[in-house]
Every structure is written in structure tokens, then in C-alpha cells.
Amino acid sequence: MRIAVVGIGMGNPDTLTVGAMRAVCGAELLIGAKRMLQSLPPEAAGERAEAIAPDEILAILAAHPQKRSAAIVLSGDVGFYSGAAKLLPRLPEDAQVFCGVTTVQYLAALLRRPWQNAALFSAHGADCDAVGAVLCARETFFLTGGTRTAEGLLRELTDAGLGFCEAAVGEELSYPGERVTTGTAADLCGRTFRPLSAVWITRPDLPRRAPGIPDGEFTRGDVPMTKQEVRAAILAKLGARPGETVFDVGAGTGSVSVELALLSPFTRVYAVECVPEACALIRANREKFGAYNLRVAEGTAPEALRALPAPDRAFIGGSRGNLREILESLKQKNPAVRVTISAIAAETLAGAMQALAALGFADPEIAQISVSRTRRAGPYHMLTAQNPVFLITADGEEPA
Secondary structure (H helix, E strand, C coil), X not given: CEEEEEEXXXXXXXXXXXXXXXXXXXXXXXXXXXXXXXXXXXXXCCEEEECCCHHHHHHHHHCCCCCCEEEXXXXXXXXXXXXXXXXXXXXCCCCEEECXXXXXXXXXXXHCCCCCCCEEEEEECCCCCHHHHHHHCCEEEEEEECCECHHXXXXXXXXXXXXXXXXXXXXXXXXXXXXXXXXXXXXXXXXXXXXCEEEEEXXXXXXXXXXXXXXXXXXXXXXXXXXXXXXXXXXXXXXXXCCCEEEEXXXXXXXXXXXXXXXXXXXXXXXXXXCHHHHXXXXXXXXXXXCCCEEXXXXXXXXXXXXXXXXXXXXXXXXXXXXXXXXXXXXXXXXXXXXXXXXXXXXXXXXXXXXXXXXXXXXXXXXXXCCEEEEXXXXXXXXXXXXXXXXXXXXXXXXX
């Protein structure tokens, strides 16, 4: 049996390539999802069998040994979020593969723009961090579907502060009800779109920086701020990785929060702060450095932590006397959470060690950071010592 795996494009026969048309019209057996089979032209007259999963498709092929040819039809292109990825390794090596027109190609053509530099993501039945995705590239394309709708995606971007981005939503592309709506993400997030939608986001260049921002570049008020050298040590101790959720408790001006957010667009950072002036400074610094994967959680810990997702890492720069309760809340959310606590006073250091021991954190590591900075004194450069800082780091559970 000759087997062809065919990307049939958008669902309209007009988007079939000539090669794909020949393959489906010449097949004695046609296999695919119901919607894909229904979209085939009348010339594709082979026997039809509905199947999606590779096991089902292989069973149908095995049950029809008398057929000389079969075409397995898949939506869009076989190389773009397609079921072909799991199917092809299980088919004979001589199976032919025909590419198709993808949603991103089709929408790009409607918008009259190139797509080779766009970041491509699927939110169709998949966990997709829309904010992180948009921070990756100036142009971002999303497939939507299932519980991830176009309006929900636009709301997520707007709530993160990215409502100024240009958005285009393509609905029922290639079908009779095709429609493309454009505007800013904030303008469109209140609308309802059809389930078969794709979203194209275009954002301006953002002033995102590498970690290690000089202190003077932050917007500051009378709120305390963790200094550059200490921030670098905190980031090293926490060891946050892309895709993780990180808390900055007692965030102050947000200098540590911003640096954490700049590590990766897919690091989700929550700056927990109870002072309104400080929260305003955090938001200002988020905008200044394009750290839109940073969210402000206004309130006093541990109460402010309850509505937040489970953290992978947490930095505690201020506790207002609630250090033990904060640590207990963090460990309840994630027993394996990694924490780093900063302390200037010896009493805070002692209290942190007692709380970590009482709550069953793994053997803490203590580092003492002493920094001196130069100042001009006539023709000389004199070193001026900064306050020494203790950093206590511990894991909720012993690493595996």
C-alpha cells in the first residue's frame, strides 16, 4: 500500500497544494478527523475512515490490506503543531509527506507582512505563557482553541501591561465566515471571538536589559533598595530557571524583582509589597525596563501570598516581623521551595536560622556580603564600606 501523509491546509480546498490535491484524489482510502475529511473536494472519492490517534490510524491501515493507496489527512502543515510528529515514525519509510498551508502563512498573507521572524506558539489545548511569548519577539503568532481563547489571551497581555501592543485576530480563516479584526490588545480584549481563531501580536521594541543594572538607573523614592552587588549574589543563590515562578517578598523598589524578570521572559515573578509608594515604584520600574513578566501583589505577607501560585523560589527581603509565618506559607504552597533571606541585623539572622530549622528546611547556607565602593577625595579614590548583608539560603526539602 502506498501511504501519503497530507497537510491539507486551512480546511478550504483552495488551500490544498497541487501535490496534496493529487494525493487525496488518487487515494483509495482517506483517513483523518471528521472535519478534515468533510473539507476535502468531491474529487477525493476514496473510502473514508475517521481517526486521529496514531494507534487508530495504524489499525485502519492494517484492516484494509486490499487498498492500493491511502492518504492520511492532517490540518495545516505536517510540520507545524501537527499530529504527524507522532505518526510519521510509525509509518513505513517510503510513506510520502506533502506539506500544506499553515494558519500563520495564511494570516501573514492577509496582513501583508513577512512571518520569518515571528515567534510561533500554540495555545490550542496547551499551556502557553502569552506574556513570555510576546516578550520573546517583536511579532508573535498564536494558535488558539479549547480553553485558550483569543479574548483570554488578549486579556492576559493587557493585565500584564502589554495592552499597547498591536493585535490582529483572524477568525475562521479560509472559511466563508472569515474575518480579521485589528486594534491594540487593550481595545480588543473585551470582545468575543470565534473558537477557530489565530492571534498576531506586534509590539514595539522594549528596553529590556541584561541583569546587573546600576543602582542609579532605577526609579527610586524613599523606599529601601537592594544594591547592585547584593542583587547579583541573590540571583546566584536563588538560581531561578526559565518557566519557574519566583516571589520577591518585601520587594521595595522592585530592583530584585526586575532583575529576576530579566533572567528569562518565561520566568514568572511576583513582587509582594504592602507599601503603596513602593508598589508604584515597582510598576514604574517594570515599565522602565520592559519587565512585563513581573506582577505586583499588593498586600502584607503572608496574607498576600495566599492567592498566588506555588513558588519554585522565593527571596525574602523584608518580612515586617512575619518571617516564620512567611516561610511556613511558602513551604505549604511548595514543600520543595528554595528560599533566600537577606538580613542586616544579627537578630534577623538568628531568627531566620531558628525559623528554617523549626520548619524543617534543609541545612541552610549562610553567606556574608561586604561591599565597598569608591568615592572621590581630591585626586584620590577612597573606599567606603556599605552595610554588610547576610544571605541565608535553604531548600524546603533535601535535593534529590
